Amino acid sequence: MNLRSSWVAETGQTREDTRLTQTGVTTMTNPVQVRSGILPGSYGGQYRLSGFWTFGSAAMSATVSEGRAVIQGEISQGVYPVTLPASEVVTFTPGNAQYARVDLLVLRIHDKLYDGGTSTEATIEILEGMAAQDPQPPLVPPRCLPLYEVTVPAGASAGNGGIPWDRALKDLRTPVVALGGILPVEGASLPGAYPGQYQDAGGALQRWDGGAWVSYPSALGGIVPASASTTPASYTGQYRDSTGGQLQRWNGSAWAPAVPGPYFVDNGDFGDTPSTTYTSTLQGRTTNPLALSFTAPPSKAIAVAFGCKMRSQSPDHYAYMALRLTQGSTVVNDLDDDYATIAASQHLISVSTTRRLSGLTPGTTYTLTAFFRVIANNLSLRAGFDNTFIKVDPLP
Template sequence: MTVRAAWLTNRGDTAGGQTRNDTRLAPLGTMTPAAELTTSPGAIPGSDPFALTATGPMTATLATGRAIIQGTEPQGAYPVAITADEPLVFADGDPANPRIDLVVLRVYDTAYDDSGQTLVAVEIIPGTPGAAPTAPSTPRGALALFRVQIAAGISAGTGGIGFAAATTDVRRYTAAVGGITPYSVAGAHRGQYRDNGTGLQRYTGTAWSGLATGLITWTKASLASGYGHNGNSNGDVRYRVIDLLGTRFVQWRGGMNVSYSGGNPRGSGRFLRSALPTTARPSSGLRTLPVACSSANSSIIAVKIDFHSNGTATLLSAAGDAPPWVSLHGVMYPL
């Protein structure tokens, strides 16, 4: 067998019973809980479990991997594994309408369902053709892996499925209890962690709180006339927005060359060519911070910047001080 399960069959069953090899290959241990007696189902992370690869116009294979499939609460959770590529054959398209098929990993347990079977299998659940088709629901005791769009009239003779464009990855992942789930699972207990794709989050018992979630990655600022990047070789002026323990912050870095007009920074100190995006603006009022500056042409070694709620920013220096550059390294403020 290439699709195996642990804790599904007994010795003497038609399925042959659980072997030592089944137990070694299937994932064991307590996984991420969903409730008191249920487990958050999903694939076990590691490279690319259950990858779908096209092998022909209407055929593909499902690669090896391990997973947990949750049944009903009385059933418990089933640890399963695929140990060799599983072939998939998709039926030809409906003559008139497209459909969406669902690829699943499914457990049959006749002690809890009316299937009359005790096994785990890879299946394609065909969708219902329609002008605007929807994917079939995931059956009880199954883990959805991929949705595949089957165009109307498609077959091997007409070129088959364009798998790259037709396939939607719906795999979800799970981890051992106390581990970090690489998926946006629902919160089950205080102190639970997950990686939602942009950063690490902790569940407080009522909501997810970001530890260091990136909302806007490092972005090069567009500077107004009279201002330039890489002041004092400090690099380009960049900003990013992060969520840190539930509070949103803007961070800045880089150096900015500054020119003057009438003894004041050019353009009344408005050094940004365009306003910051809404998600990077103070919610109200100002955020005023000191920034290091050159001591050349200046009696001071710091000036200030006001960050405004309309997305603009103003560089301010005292009369008679005209430092040729300022450094934004270390500038950070809450929104």
């Protein structure tokens, strides 16, 4: 039987048995194997990951700080726990005379049962890369956990300044936590092992839903905070607080304002017309017509306000401003004198009105267009309009 156990058999427990049955410091990747990585934590709790932190301590040498890690072997080999109780110094060989190279600083398990070697030990090693015009790091051998890529410039040596440590180190460390623990993400975000697993993605708590990491607020149906506003939406109807401070709702293809509007348009140019039938064009204006598009709210109703400063050149003749509501090419609500703003004056006077429009289709785009006219007359009077505006407020 291939079933392994620890501390059951009176004799014959192997090192393989012990490694395969460890259930402590492990972040699972499948039912048997775990993720290789470093235990998080720092002195004073200021940093996520301090274990095996490396810094340049001499021209060609670096100091590797203390830490604990686990290294997964092949599926039948189990996981190897390692600990560095005190910092250690590693030294890099001088650079190639012509080209740079990229070395790998790694934690490595030598196990003669599997690698055909002569030793069984854990080591900190430098895997030296090939010097080239476009240098690449070396391949990672089995039972090996990369810590850093180190770029060694051409000609680097202790006698000419050595390795520029401030830009030579590329951190490859990734953390692991105990089974069921919340994983602090450093570096690449790897797939989860089971639905319900959690990770802290640097400001956003995420839950693995079986196929993707989902921000914790969205999993609860809550509002995704602005700090995680770049997180992809998970479902239609999800809400988020955008970086601009606007509450938004995912409509299935895009983030849209949760509460549309208000909508407003105006024109401050004076224009007039002698037309006795409604026209959307005012003479003297560079921009015609005055129109406003809006999205109908879930309530199906809006409050429309419109108006202007207007005159008719005569106290006995009237000027009219009215609105037409369309959806595409379809007229939904046509011009009506009963709902127009009306004034009869030889001087400009301010006139406005507000009305409710209901029965709209939620989510549909409508357009309101302003029309103008003067009452029929034989004096060639012109109706004048200035500071015209239209405003739409969605109703709850």
